[in-house]
Amino acid sequence: MGYFERAMLAAIVIGAGAGFVGALVVLRRRTFFAQALTHATYPGAVAAAALGVSVPLGAAVASVVIVAIMAGIARIRRQGAQVAAGIVLTGGFAAGALLQAALPGLPVQPESLLVGSILTVTDADILLAAVVAVAAVVLVAAFGRRIAFSTFDPAGFRAAGFREWPIEVLVLGLIAASVVSSLPAVGAILAIALIAAPAAAARLVVRSYRGVLFAAPVIGAASGIVGVLASRAFAIAAGPAIALAATGCFAIALGASQLRRLPWRGRSIPVETAEEARIA
Amino acid sequence: MTDRPVLRLRSAAFTHPGGAGVSGLDLDIRAGEAVALIGPNGAGKSTLLNGLLGLVPRTAGTVEYAGHPHAAVGMIGVLPQSADLDPDFPISLEQVVMQGRYRRLGLFRWPGRADRAAVADALAAVGLTELAKRRFGDLSGGQRQRGLLARALAGEPSLLLLDEPFNGLDQQNRDALIQTLRDLKARGVAVIVSTHDLELARLVCDTVVLVNGEQLAHGPVDDVLTLGNLQECFEGTEIEIDEHTLVVPGHEGH
Numbered sequence: 001m002g003y004f005e006r007a008m009l010a011a012i013v014i015g016a017g018a019g020f021v022g023a024l025v026v027l028r029r030r031t032f033f034a035q036a037l038t039h040a041t042y043p044g045a046v047a048a049a050a051l052g053v054s055v056p057l058g059a060a061v062a063s064v065v066i067v068a069i070m071a072g073i074a075r076i077r078r079q080g081a082q083v084a085a086g087i088v089l090t091g092g093f094a095a096g097a098l099l100q101a102a103l104p105g106l107p108v109q110p111e112s113l114l115v116g117s118i119l120t121v122t123d124a125d126i127l128l129a130a131v132v133a134v135a136a137v138v139l140v141a142a143f144g145r146r147i148a149f150s151t152f153d154p155a156g157f158r159a160a161g162f163r164e165w166p167i168e169v170l171v172l173g174l175i176a177a178s179v180v181s182s183l184p185a186v187g188a189i190l191a192i193a194l195i196a197a198p199a200a201a202a203r204l205v206v207r208s209y210r211g212v213l214f215a216a217p218v219i220g221a222a223s224g225i226v227g228v229l230a231s232r233a234f235a236i237a238a239g240p241a242i243a244l245a246a247t248g249c250f251a252i253a254l255g256a257s258q259l260r261r262l263p264w265r266g267r268s269i270p271v272e273t274a275e276e277a278r279i280a
Numbered sequence: 281m282t283d284r285p286v287l288r289l290r291s292a293a294f295t296h297p298g299g300a301g302v303s304g305l306d307l308d309i310r311a312g313e314a315v316a317l318i319g320p321n322g323a324g325k326s327t328l329l330n331g332l333l334g335l336v337p338r339t340a341g342t343v344e345y346a347g348h349p350h351a352a353v354g355m356i357g358v359l360p361q362s363a364d365l366d367p368d369f370p371i372s373l374e375q376v377v378m379q380g381r382y383r384r385l386g387l388f389r390w391p392g393r394a395d396r397a398a399v400a401d402a403l404a405a406v407g408l409t410e411l412a413k414r415r416f417g418d419l420s421g422g423q424r425q426r427g428l429l430a431r432a433l434a435g436e437p438s439l440l441l442l443d444e445p446f447n448g449l450d451q452q453n454r455d456a457l458i459q460t461l462r463d464l465k466a467r468g469v470a471v472i473v474s475t476h477d478l479e480l481a482r483l484v485c486d487t488v489v490l491v492n493g494e495q496l497a498h499g500p501v502d503d504v505l506t507l508g509n510l511q512e513c514f515e516g517t518e519i520e521i522d523e524h525t526l527v528v529p530g531h532e533g534h
Contacts, residue, residue, distance in 0.1 A: 207370055209369065
């Protein structure tokens with residue numbers, strides 16, 4: 001397998017996996033959390049590169065520490081999850097930048113940690129992304145209904161006799177795994193584009209949460225393919241090209257959803273009116 | 281065995297970890313009986329209902345569910361107060377009602393014929409069959425409330441807990457809800473309704489429990505809803521009786 005075919009395979013696997021987990025991120029409104037996680041894994045990736053160990057491993061260790069810190073900050077009175085995510089996002093990124101400046105002669109290019117380097121992904125990177133994607137599909141097959149219930153109506157979910165924290169831990173764990181496995185392709189800064197944009201696009205054009213779970217990975221994989229092709233055709237960096245392709249998908253979906261609302265397409269009858277008409 | 285109450289409380293108290301709670305609860309509720317739970321805001325009505333669900337710890341007394349110390353899976357259906365649900369979540373009314381079956385479904389089991397039949401029955405019971413495929417967020421407030429009641433019914437509960445179900449309902453949805461509650465009683469479901477609405481208590485309930493931090497009175501509607509009892513329960517607060525708002529004066533030298 002040549003480097004181009006390998007990059008294409010990585011783009012498809014990572015794009016589909018990130019899109020799938022991204023559907024959970026967008027539906028549960030955890031985008032800012034995921035964003036903070038991507039940036040804050042950066043010092044872990046730098047440290048791993050300096051120590052000569054696997055970069056995803058360093059990012060994974062950092063993500064566990066970060067989730068614990070964010071859970072702690074979110075418990076402080078009058079702070080909350082948004083504040084926690086904001087602090088961790090900037091704090092983690094600053095720590096990574098300082099660490100990188102303090103450690104000259106890193107064996108990897110700093111840019112590859114920030115914006116990815118899909119042309120140099122290893123078989124292990126692709127395998128990790130595939131394992132994360134398959135695990136996410138299996139877990140959502142088992143827990144998807146409960147994830148949807150707890151997302152839609154947390155109070156009703158508790159009243160029905162379910163516990164919420166296992167669902168939250170499961171989803172946060174999947175987000176962290178997805179972030180870590182996306183880093184080789186799109187890096188710490190751009191990972192959020194591949195996670196959030198395909199799912200946000202799917203959310204605009206699909207009317208059921210199951211539909212979003214199917215459409216988001218397709219859009220994610222397509223963004224990966226388009227990005228890698230554009231990278232070769234125009235000799236541009238692949239990570240930003242993939243992120244821009246995902247952003248473009250979102251823009252197209254936004255346009256399509258606005259077109260459907262134009263007055264000449266005709267409006268559906270409001271529900272209340274329809275029911276009253278039926279009763280009358 | 282048919283005489284055994286669906287729910288029996290003896291000197292029960294439910295207390296939040298913060299200290300607020302409701303105590304001195306003594307009541308039996310039988311199949312087909314509807315109980316109105318009446319008291320001012322902060323009296324512990326929701327605490328009692330959440331305590332029955334196991335969401336607030338029981339700190340005194342005993343609770344028996346059909347003779348057992350714990351409720352069987354699916355025994356209790358609940359319509360929570362002002363559900364903080366996400367109106368933008370892409371889910372159909374039918375899927376919301378199916379959530380009422382999840383406790384009966386295993387992790388990998390898909391809903392079967394019995395589940396779909398229960399969902400269809402529940403939708404019919406609240407009169408929303410024709411809106412089953414509609415996106416939940418597109419329904420009106422009253423229709424959403426009826427949809428959540430259908431979700432509570434889909435689990436085929438023998439005890440139904442309704443927390444302020446009539447808040448903010450227009451007349452059409454209110455009448456529909458009253459009719460549904462009467463049908464449920466006729467089918468042998470025991471119902472506890474917390475409400476501020478004394479007229480409603482008269483329309484659908486057999487007995488009333490007055491609470492204000494503790495149980496003040498319990499008995500048939502007309503025996504309990506006396507001016508003296510209401511004065512004790514609602515000291516100095518506004519109440520509605522038959523569409524008139526009264527201000528109950530406080531006790532002197534209380």
